[in-house]
Amino acid sequence: MIDFTRPEDIDLDASEKALLETFKRNEGNSLKILLSIYKGYYGKLFLSIVFFAIKHSPVWVLPIVTANIINIATERPDNAGMKILVNALFMSFFMIQNIFTNYLHTWLYAKTVRSVEQELRSSLVRKLQQLSISYHNEMQSGRLQSKIMRDVEQIETLSSQIFISVLSILLNIIVAFGVVIFKSLTVFLFFLATIPVAVLLMVSFKSRIKQYNSDFRKEMEETSVRVMEMVELIPVTRAHALEKQETSKIDHQLSNVAQKGLKLDMIQTYFSSISWVAFQLFQVLCLAFTGYLASRGSISVGEVVMYQTYFSSIVNQVSGIITLLPIISKGLESVNSVGDILLCHDVEDNRNKQKIQELTGDITFDHVAFQYYDAESPVLKDVSFHIRPGETVAFVGGSGAGKTTILNLVIGFIKTTEGRILIDGMDLNTLNLQSYRSHIAVVPQQSILFSGTIRDNITYGMNHISDELMNQVVKAANLEELIASLPEGLDTQITEHGNSLSGGQRQRISIARAFVRNPRILILDEATSALDTISEKKIQEAIHNLVQNRTTLIVAHRLSTIRDADRIAVVGNGGIKEFGTYEELMALKGEFYRLKNLQI
Numbered sequence: 001m002i003d004f005t006r007p008e009d010i011d012l013d014a015s016e017k018a019l020l021e022t023f024k025r026n027e028g029n030s031l032k033i034l035l036s037i038y039k040g041y042y043g044k045l046f047l048s049i050v051f052f053a054i055k056h057s058p059v060w061v062l063p064i065v066t067a068n069i070i071n072i073a074t075e076r077p078d079n080a081g082m083k084i085l086v087n088a089l090f091m092s093f094f095m096i097q098n099i100f101t102n103y104l105h106t107w108l109y110a111k112t113v114r115s116v117e118q119e120l121r122s123s124l125v126r127k128l129q130q131l132s133i134s135y136h137n138e139m140q141s142g143r144l145q146s147k148i149m150r151d152v153e154q155i156e157t158l159s160s161q162i163f164i165s166v167l168s169i170l171l172n173i174i175v176a177f178g179v180v181i182f183k184s185l186t187v188f189l190f191f192l193a194t195i196p197v198a199v200l201l202m203v204s205f206k207s208r209i210k211q212y213n214s215d216f217r218k219e220m221e222e223t224s225v226r227v228m229e230m231v232e233l234i235p236v237t238r239a240h241a242l243e244k245q246e247t248s249k250i251d252h253q254l255s256n257v258a259q260k261g262l263k264l265d266m267i268q269t270y271f272s273s274i275s276w277v278a279f280q281l282f283q284v285l286c287l288a289f290t291g292y293l294a295s296r297g298s299i300s301v302g303e304v305v306m307y308q309t310y311f312s313s314i315v316n317q318v319s320g321i322i323t324l325l326p327i328i329s330k331g332l333e334s335v336n337s338v339g340d341i342l343l344c345h346d347v348e349d350n351r352n353k354q355k356i357q358e359l360t361g362d363i364t365f366d367h368v369a370f371q372y373y374d375a376e377s378p379v380l381k382d383v384s385f386h387i388r389p390g391e392t393v394a395f396v397g398g399s400g401a402g403k404t405t406i407l408n409l410v411i412g413f414i415k416t417t418e419g420r421i422l423i424d425g426m427d428l429n430t431l432n433l434q435s436y437r438s439h440i441a442v443v444p445q446q447s448i449l450f451s452g453t454i455r456d457n458i459t460y461g462m463n464h465i466s467d468e469l470m471n472q473v474v475k476a477a478n479l480e481e482l483i484a485s486l487p488e489g490l491d492t493q494i495t496e497h498g499n500s501l502s503g504g505q506r507q508r509i510s511i512a513r514a515f516v517r518n519p520r521i522l523i524l525d526e527a528t529s530a531l532d533t534i535s536e537k538k539i540q541e542a543i544h545n546l547v548q549n550r551t552t553l554i555v556a557h558r559l560s561t562i563r564d565a566d567r568i569a570v571v572g573n574g575g576i577k578e579f580g581t582y583e584e585l586m587a588l589k590g591e592f593y594r595l596k597n598l599q600i
């Protein structure tokens with residue numbers, strides 16, 4: 001028994017659904033989104049923080065031990081040597097535990113961050129598979145790639161930085177402030193003065209850094225798009241000797257990126273150098289202040305060193321936060337960028353729509369109109385026709401008449417602006433398009449092949465294709481000779497886009513891909529490329545075999561295809577100008593008659 005099973009419908013798993021919900025609920029607040037992304041991992045992250053605190057504790061204890069040892073050295077009590085040794089051993093113990101606790105801390109947060117990174121990319125990929133074809137036509141693939149790779153990486157960097165740097169900064173500040181409050185309130189108040197200075201600096205630079213980051217990110221996306229286009233165009237560019245023009249176009253784009261990047265670098269440098277100077281001055285002030293207190297006997301010499309160490313730690317931490325600001329800003333910008341895709345509503349919504357088990361292939365256009373959203377006038381106006389199950393209809397007409405648009409409407413890639421398309425009497429808008437499309441096959445004008453074997457390209461996404469069916473398909477698609485001539489037959493690897501095959505061979509593989517699906521409705525956009533007579537004949541035979549026993553809509557460019565069709569529709573002036581059999585239209589001596597004579 002031949003198995004025509006299809007892959008499962010695309011659906012989000014629980015964690016991806018939660019992720020999408022997070023983006024929806026907190027739309028517009030990227031920080032909230034970032035924190036909510038990690039919701040399922042709070043327990044692990046808490047443990048990671050605990051291990052961080054333990055592993056980091058030597059840094060907090062060291063100034064106290066240092067002050068002790070200095071005081072012992074200056075005050076010279078009894079058993080001074082013994083006391084110094086105890087202090088040193090105590091410190092050593094605190095240091096050694098760092099190896100184990102640091103490992104645990106990193107393992108816990110890194111695993112979390114990597115899992116979230118994977119979930120984000122996976123959700124993005126699934127969303128791309130759901131977004132409408134119109135969305136994909138508008139959005140260049142380079143931009144999407146940049147979002148999936150670069151932006152998710154920025155979010156990962158931001159999350160890691162929060163876990164390594166921000167956590168360390170916050171804990172260091174809390175501990176330093178805590179010890180100082182405990183030791184001297186006067187010195188604490190002095191320390192406190194650093195906060196308004198830090199806030200002032202951050203506020204004054206924040207919006208500019210955010211803006212420059214956004215500009216830079218957009219320029220990078222644009223570059224991705226341009227570079228991808230350039231790579232795809234290389235054969236055309238070479239053929240027309242336009243290498244210089246193409247290179248200079250990209251150079252111009254790269255220079256824009258460099259300019260935006262430089263602007264960002266400079267604002268960041270300006271910001272961090274001002275912060276550095278401000279806080280270093282504070283440090284000198286602190287030394288002078290505690291030195292003065294020690295000279296009056298209010299605190300010991302050891303305490304001067306201790307306060308200085310804590311203060312320099314606070315200053316370093318605050319300037320650490322400040323230098324992190326650009327990374328934070330970049331990461332939050334990337335959260336927005338990823339949200340653009342995840343929250344996009346232009347999806348094919350198949351929820352609660354009728355699933356189709358069987359189809360006879362009856363198609364009716366009922367007063368259909370269609371207009372592209374950016375076009376000034378409709379391509380199709382009030383189009384009505386009926387195609388019977390099993391019938392082959394050839395669509396002919398001038399370039400831009402709307403033939404491909406009709407096919408795209410039948411596939412469900414685009415929706416009618418007015419009127420209805422009925423499939424077996426059911427409105428296409430009420431059908432689950434995934435289930436509907438499992439009964440149709442499309443042979444596009446440009447055969448799209450991917451890197452893999454010929455077999456993979458034919459079976460694409462179909463499970464359990466028996467050798468018997470495969471042989472039938474290969475024969476019907478006129479591929480027998482080609483397969484026999486290849487040392488590895490069907491298992492021959494073809495390069496990306498099938499560049500190692502001829503145009504005619506690619507078309508026949510594309511036809512075989514349609515065959516294997518045994519569709520009820522076949523959509524065929526005949527290639528316009530001229531082929532030699534033998535290739536032409538082989539393709540015609542393959543198409544002839546393929547259209548048997550199914551409803552076929554074919555954009556026809558060849559006379560033989562037109563002759564083979566049951567009926568012909570002449571498309572033009574926003575509608576179907578003539579519709580009938582070959583003989584009827586010839587007898588009419590109208591548009592078709594004129595077109596045919598032109599072709600001859």
Ligand SMILES: Nc1ncnc2c1ncn2[C@@H]1O[C@H](COP(=O)(O)OP(=O)(O)OP(=O)(O)O)[C@@H](O)[C@H]1O
Nearest residue numbers: 137372374375379398399400401402403404405406
């Ligand atoms: N995505 C789009 N956005 C805006 N206009 C479009 C879009 N796709 C097609 N059009 C326009 O709609 C009209 C019909 O296009 P369509 O591709 O259906 O014509 P066609 O008859 O298949 O032409 P050809 O034989 O040259 O492929 C053309 O004027 C075209 O420029």
